[in-house]
Amino acid sequence: MSIKVENITHIYNEQMPYETTALDHVSVEIESGEFVGIIGHTGSGKSTFIQHLNGLLKPKSGKIYINGIDITEKKVKAPEIRQKVGLVFQYPEYQLFEETVFKDIAFGPSNLGLPQNEIEQRVYEALSLVGLDYREVTDKSPFDLSGGQKRRVAIAGVIAMKPEVLILDEPTAGLDPKGHKEILDMIKKMHKKEKNTIILVSHNMGDIAELSDRIIVMEKGKVVLTGSPKEVFKNADYIESIGLGLPPAMILMRMLKQRGKHVYTDILTIDQAEKQILNLLRSK
Amino acid sequence: MNNMIEIKDLTFEYNREEDGKNIPALSGVDLNIEKGSFTAVIGHNGSGKSTLAKNMNALLLPSGGKVYVNGYDTADESKLWHIRQAAGMVFQNPDNQLVSAIVEDDIAFGPENLGIEPGEIKKRVKESLQAVGMYDYRKKAPHLLSGGQKQRIAIAGVIAMRPECIIFDEPTAMLDPYGRKEVMDTIRKLNKEEGITIILITHFMDEAALADRIVVIDEGKIALDGTPKSVFVQVEKLRKIGLEVPIVTEIAFRLRNKGIHVPEDIISLEEMVNYLCQ
Structure with a gap:
């Protein structure tokens, strides 16, 4: 499923004292x-x-094509778009509401009017994609699960709609290191298996650098940089100047370089940092 | 008395609604927090660390054992306001902690409720906003500020109560990298310059590394307690209980496994760089 966004602008509180241009010709x-x-x-x-x-929001101007269909057109029905493009909000576990995990995940597919066996199949698949055991959790109250598990159930609810594009807004915020890693591994595995389009919003530069094919950098409502993680993080000084961080491995290499060591600073992962440090120690 | 908080054999049980059973969240915790210290508390989700924090300013009361804040027993209801004033608390979501439409009114809210006279309130509002570096924003509306700025306003609101101790429950979980840095710089400054005792609950190991002391909670008990260096060197134990180590500790651990003798007390980027450049 391809997405083409053409020159969209969005203004909050237009003609009010606090008018803000949130998106500026993107x-x-x-x-x-x-x-x-x-x-x-x-x-x-x-x-x-x-x-x-x-x-969920309409632009003031500009076009958004999902698989060639302009969704800013009035005649396009919202449920049709949302079935194709699934959005997982921040802290999605706050949106769990059903008595059992099964009912919560089945809520969306049921609203599509699917037959019962298809709904069951989708719940089963969604749970397995988020790495939860169907038999173990299906009849449990979602509120009896751990923080990381709750979040996975909430994500499963979106996946059960079989979206071709999955958007995740800070899916690891507030999770402990283990929960953080579990969610990331789950996203990686799902992407590999389903080959779906994934859009990940995150403040964790290490995660973004490791997972993304391409990074989009936003600043003041504009897209200011886009490219592969390597290309984007080459602009390290600029990225820091707009209040963002760098992947931790890169920070370490930049500090070594500053001290006159011959290391590459365009690295993104701990594995790469380890290799460079080993080389450095061996060349001593 | 040099302890801000004294916890003696603390047990805390939650009552589970469906079956009415009591589930222990903390059991047999002994912990003293020294005045003026900076302690980080880490542990996985559900380990009991937030329950511990809420027991430190009488938001929760012990099921067994005792908690003393500045010498006051938290179970003594007549001392509740002394306790809350001595130990302020800052939570994860800044949006849930701000009450007024103008920054300076928000800061004045706490002292007003204490019945402090207006001249003194004005002074406190100014000092509190200066302490978090937000004095220039005193006339602004909080909802128009960034996440890090809002959280600093929430901190200023607590400082205006003149607490000796502030308990932070994952104050940076919802912030971007710059907001995180703003809040962490503020916390360090309050500790070093104002002498406020800090207890920081966090999932970010690089934040915990900034403390004088780290307490690791697992399964409702204290699993490790010591300086950041002595805690983070136990990489395997931390992993076993679902925690990570800062990236530098991770790299040092990997190098050690390759037979390179990296000193055990390296936990910060600066220390690693110094070691590699010696």
């Missing part, structure tokens, strides 16, 4: 099956942007 293309990371500080327009992709 154009982006996302190919089918791509894993895209979006970074930007709070208020840079990330959340406003992703809410346009499934029709």
Whole structure:
């Protein structure tokens, strides 16, 4: 499922004292099956942007094509878009509401009017994609699960709609290191298996650098940089100047370089940092 | 008396609604927090660390054992306001902690409720906002500020109560990298310059590394307690209980496994760089 965003602008509180241009002529293309990371500080327009992709917000001007269909057109029905583009909000576990895990995940598919066996199949698949054991959790109250498990159930509820594009807004916020890793591994595995388009919004530069095929950097409602993680983080000074961080491995290499060591600073992962440090120690 | 908080054999049980059973969240916790210290509390989700924090300012009361805040027994209801004033608390979500439409009114809210006279309130509002570096924003509306700025306003609101101790429950979980840095810089400054006792509950190991002391909670008990260096060197034990170590400790651990003798007390980027450049 391809996404083409053409020159969209969104203004909050138009003609009011607190008028803010949240999106300022944004154009982006996302190919089918791509894993895209979006970074930007709070208020840079990330959340406003992703809410346009499934029709929750409409732009003041500009076009958004999902698989060639312009979803800004009035005749396009919102449920049709939302079935194709699933959005997982921040802290999605706050949206759990049913008595059992099964009912919670089945809620969306049931509203599509699917037959019972298809609904069961989808709940089963969604739970297995998020790494939960169907038999173990299906009859449990979602509120009896751990924080990381609750979040996975909430994500499963969106996956059960079989969206071709899955947007995740800070899916690991507030989780402990183990829960954090579990959610990331789950997203990686799902992307590999389903080959769906994934858009990940995160403040964790290490995660974004590791997972994304391409990164979109937003600042003041505009897309200011886009490219592979390597290309984007090459602009390290600029990224820091707009209030964002760098992957920790890169920070370490930059500090070593400053001290006159011959190391590459365009590395993104701990594995790469380890290799470089080993080389450095061996060349002593 | 040098302890801000004294916890003696603390047990805390939750009552589970469906079957009425009591589930222990904390059992047999002994912990003293020294005045003026900076302690980080880490543990996985559900380990009991937030329950511990809420027992430190009488938001929760012990099922067994005792908690003393500045010498006051938290079970003594007549001392509740002394306790809350001595130990303020800052939570995860800044939006849930702000009450007024103008920043300075928000800061004045606490002292007003204490019945403090207006001249003194004005002074406290100014000092509190200066302490968090937000004095220039005193006339602004809180909802128009960034996440990090809002959280600093929430902190200023607590400082205006002149607490000796502030308990932070994952104050940076919802912030972007810059907001996190703003809040962490503020916390360190309050500790070093104002002498406020800090208890920081966090999932970010690089934040915990900034404390004087780290207490690791697992299964409702204290699993490790010591300086950041002595705690983070136990990489395997931390992993076993679902925690991570800062990236530098991770790299040092990997190098050690390759037979390189990296000193055990390296936990910060600066220390690693110094070691590699010696």
